[in-house]
Amino acid sequence: MTEMLNLPQRSDFAHVTDWVFDLDNTLYPHHVDLFAQVDRNMTGYVSALLGLSREEARAIQKRYYQEHGTTLQGLMLHHGVDPEDFLEKAHAIDYEVLSPDPELGEAIKKLPGRKFIFTNGSVKHAEMTARALGILDHFDDIFDIVAAEYVPKPAGSTYDKFMALHRVDTARAAMFEDLPRNLLVPKALGMKTVLLMPRDEGHEFTDAWEKKTEEDVHIDYVTSDLAGFLVRIVEG
The missing domain is CATH 3.40.50.1000 (HAD superfamily/HAD-like)
Incomplete structure (x- = not known):
């Protein structure tokens, strides 16, 4: 429809x-929710990087996303992360959900x-x-x-x-x-x-x-x- x-x-x-x-x-x-996989990976990355629970990490992830346009930009500005490492891990997802x-x-x-x-x-x-x-x-x-x-x-x-x-x-x-x-x-x-x-x-x-x-x-x-x-x- x-x-x-x-x-x-x-x-x-x-x-x-x-x-x-x-x-x-x-x-x-x-509704395909491909990006949901990326979203979960980013939460896991922030959690491991900062030693936080997933709930705490997700709050920071979303705040950086809203304030800086991407979570990555916030992490680069505030924590000096390697963008290539972040992008590789964030996009380690299953593309077979797409048809x-x-x-x-x-x-x-x-x-x-x-x-x-x-x-x-x-x-x-x-x-x-x-x-x-x-x-x-x-x-x-x-x-x-x-x-x-x-x-x-x-x-x-x-x-x-x-x-x-x-x-x-x-x-x-x-x-x-x-x-x-x-x-x-x-x-x-x-x-x-x-x-x-x-x-x-x-x-x-x-x-x-x-x-x-x-x-x-x-x-x-x-x-x-x-x-x-x-x-x-x-x-x-």
Whole structure:
């Protein structure tokens, strides 16, 4: 079943030549809970690093995530962790929970212009995820947290790095994200913004601050069905 809160018209995206997609909870739906594995690994990492219970570690993990954009950034700033070690351990997960998504792949393939993955995770994680979904070959490049010099979205400087590297005309670009705050800069730059929401508003791994509110006027479209949304754009 297609679930969209506001339906796109093909003409709304006729000008778009650069399509930018977040990775986790965007290119696959929230209920798959792939990121839940990463979340648990990060809690375990913080627990071992600081000698805390999982409950105490999770509280710090989530505070760093909210304050710094990623748990990793907080750990680097406050505890000097090795980012490569953290990313390797955080992404030691089972990708077999993902299944190929031919409808999504075909829709992405048909989008006119270039397609990018822009993630606060690693290239390896993005490649493994997109390959499991059967969509990796449809993307022109992956911009990850290493390319961002470990400064995550929603930092404006990170968007600037991405746009400059790929010479993106933001007036002819669209961005798809699952976090409202990560669409603030794209909207300010003139991009079309699309928010991916869980089908279940009470989704366990969605913190209160991650949810869309009436104040989030920078979001153009909201959907819980990325494939269906893109099909409407490419097929009308």
